[in-house]
Amino acid sequence: MWLSGQATGSTAPPVLAGTLDVRFTDIDVPGYGPVRTRTYNGSVPGPTLRVRGGHQLRLTQVNGLPPNAPSSGGGGHNTPHHANSFNLHTHGLHVSPSGDADNVLREFAPRTAEEAAAGVAEPQYVTSIQVPHGHPAGTYWYHPHLHGSTAEQIVGGMAGVIVVEGDVDEVPEIQAAADIVVCINELKLKDGRVPAFTSGGWTAGVPSTFTVNGTVNPTLRLRPGEVQRWRLVAATGFTALSLSLAGGDGAPTVHQIAQDGITFPRPVALDRVELAMGNRADVLVRAGVPGTYELRAPGLPGPLMTVEVAGDPVVPPMALPAVLPAGRPFLDERDITDPDADREVILHADAGVFAGAFPNAFRMLGTGATPAADPGADLTRDPAYGLFDPSFTNHTLRLGTVERWNVRTDESLPAHGHPFHLHTNPILLTHRNGVRLDPPVWHDTIGLTGGTPGDRVTFLVRYDDFTGRTIAHCHQLHHEDLGMMQSVEYVE
Template sequence: MPELPWVRNDYAGTYDADLFFGAGEEGTPYVLIRTRAYNGMVPGPLIRMKACRNYRITVHNMLAEYPVGKTGTGSGQYDPTWTNLHLHGLHVSGDAPSDDVLTVNIQPGLSFTYTYRIPCDHAGGTNWYHPHKRGSTALQADGGAAGMVIIEGSVREAANTPVAYGTVPEHMLVVQEIVPYGANELAENAAAAEDQLLTVTTNTRASYWNGMTVKVEANLWQRVRILNVATTYNTVLTITPVNPVGGAPCSVVLLAKDGVFVASLPRSVPAEQSIFLSLSSRVDLAIRCPAIVSTRANAGEIVAEHHIRYRHIKHSGAAELPDTDIITTIANIVVYSSARPVAPNLPVWQPCRPAYLTKLAAPSGNPRPVAAIAVAALDGIPLTLGSTVQWDVSFSFLHPLHTHVNHMQLGPITAANQWSSLPGWHVAGDWIDTLAAPGTVPVYIRPERYTGKMVVHCHVAYHADSLGMTAAMAISGSGDGPNDIPVVTNFGTCITAPPKNQPYTVNAPFAITSFGAKMLAYKFDRGGEGIAYKNYNIGRRAILNLDRINTGIVRNDGASVEIDYSSAFGRFFVTRVRNSEWMLYTVNIQTAGVYSAALHVAAPFREDQAPITMNWSLWLDPSSGSGCPNPGSSALLVRVRDDGWKGTGPTAPAPIRAHPEAVVSRLKFNLPTGVHTLSLCFEGSAGGFELYYLEV
């Protein structure tokens, strides 16, 4: 899945990016739709953000060439060419220039820059983004303008995460149901808004899902992040083997809901690997799929396949709806044989919680009845920072209730408010931002940190647009606004300070003399993911030379950084380097002075192909967990940027291996004496090379 590229802005102290809201085409062999999209893609690019960083996203409205359409205010379908942006699930301010969905309206041909100050204690998790312009949300978000947001948690969260959870490969699945025709669907909404952008090549009811193939290694745990962008109905996903090849079912456990880990992991899911998804829901799963044959002899062969199936449900878990096109396979899991041993069961783990997600108790006083069908009654109701309120929510099975800024915690769950076909899915104490359940569900809400607006609405976009099912509550108290830098004084249950990175060889950092030092790249520090290194383990792991020659474990600390071995040069090297990854090296600088830096890398020469790009930077003593320090940091030693770099060795695909060569920094820098930490950061690098040494 393509990622939104960030540009480091050292002057402003932010990471900056651009989202272009415009027309895009999507479809199947049976239906082609011209609809709305971000950066020309459905779904939009993946957005990665990190706790304790500041971001600016400029949304450019590219619809100036289309007629404006119907204009209006209040309830209804109108302003089809106007837009704005909502980061769904994030704990950020609901006022401009942050996540303001009420007063920010971007006209065609204009732009608006949103600023997001991600708190240093923000929970890591799966979230998403979409337009939230009243009068046109259904037309825009339901039409395809949406994408996934992944928040990387704090260094304290990383230190609290067991290796078995923190280093598994991850896969992203965006389930985007686009329904051109039907009651309150795209074509009808477009007609009501006098929109002239939407075009559909069929006049029959059809649902379109942007399916994909999830490729996994047999017998190893994988994290699957799922976002459900639905229009009207709650749904159930099931993961089932494909017969006769499929073999035994995958092991499936639940990790997180709506961007927040459940209280105790791993949690089993209902029978037949069934997963509940409401409109806008996100679930994070861990799956381990067996092979039907021995896998060590022929690593990389397909040994099993599973279907991810999608069906709508009525309230109370009734049978699926009669429309056959809404019970379908939307994605496949293809299982490849592996040269690695079978992964054991995941350990039991109780994640620590930031203060804004710690357990709540039922407040004294009478709960407030909240009928999701009449959520507009909450408009203007005051809330107070730090004060817990209880809502008894009804009608959410037809009108999923979503809260901005602050999550809801589920109160007592009984047979009357549990999905009968998914027993055990709703659990008291779970944190969610969108509620869909039968009966009446007590939820607790405690506004934290941010004063100002908190929008609450039905997440059936047509209902929020046209039927007035939305409200803006007012949070008061002594807290932060959109331009304040969040200061964390209460770390919730994440009270243990993160450990410090340690040299690869215990008590023996690399010595930098007056002649410099040449450090083996794979001997980066120990300490774990997010402490000593950052590695994005995305998709199916490549079959490396190490797997073939069975050299054994290179490092004994469970580090997930991909390391391989060159038989030609007799050296280990770091491979599959990705944008924003980093590694720390503890050094003992014996002589203060002026130095330069070089990376010894190898890659086949790409004469007739796009450049690999070789962009990296070196930092001195970054703060804990910040291997690529925030823009404006004074820790920078040197930055090397070569967007035209095309490799070192013979032209690919040459039969001989590319030779390592030094990529040297032209700028020099001063180093003080003593024991220090150097951080090697690959921010902006496209990878595709082998890294042998860091030389200073």
């Protein structure tokens, strides 16, 4: 049960308090059938959480999963493990990464086999997050983020949406539009279950099933002349989405108003909305000609959602806003604290270099790369070079400074992507493949596709408000669990 209310005492912040109960659940996925999977509160996706700047989010999480299987040994921390442990990441929120807040270095373990046999109560863990006053209003999401179990849990449906309410919701044209969450989950199911993540080829061997709000290809209805606000959430682990409405010249028009929770200065009309794994986009969809249309993405076996435009027209047609309360001021190069100290990250994979079920090395090279175990030997086969090491700090980031990062992938296959995600602070994309964006766009996750050459981006970031240790990583979750991740520490 979810409880929303005012905390005791006149100066205490309002609190959204509730429980996320995690356990294996038998659910029915309309359009697919029965599924047994790990869920939040028995559903895919989990409950949508709505907060405002100045509120506190206090979540009690029950781990009702079975005991973790004993380690098979020899795999190391950069192979899948502890599939029934988790934690909580509030993806995109500008909140503390420390203590019991957005701390992805915690582990919420299940009971041991001995504890379960003895009837010990299922363990509970509390996440308490203070959302700052003035936090950008927009669409965010939450998911587990324990290194080694993230991919298997998210492709089972452990994800939910966070809505931060605020100024953009009070724009009259937006206030008049229906507010609709469109959470796209990518499930990896075989015989109604998520197979254990036991090999490097696991993702390719299990086709993806895509759901919108828990249903395969649901139908959404609009009247001619109606405008709806869709909160598009790519809660996908392995697949980027290039979304468009298909069905002829009369298809509803799409106007993006926010990216990754941060509102644009004005709506932008688009034919396609590009979402890497983890991205969100708020869009205003305006229906015109009656008919049946489909929300599609190239490479998917079918439509994500059917859109029916029918019924009595809205007269006069609903309007779109001309301007918006921009969610965050832009940075520019004049804000950079040290122009000669750019950071560089190269997302790099070495194929077939290790023995065992996980032969590929997914590395983050460049500035601050994890040192090699044997610098004088073959670095393509080195078991440490550029791989996640929880004891090593790859980047020390000082509060109040602005830095420029150059991030690229040297992946040669266009179908392979390495989206880059930095925790805690939003990043301002200024250049893609050497071309300046006008205007720049705030993100928390930036998609980079492979090619010859692969994508390269430049972004600016200011480290604000919060100290603590957290991570930057590839948001292709298979790669993250296998080591394409770095430790960052925000310091005074």
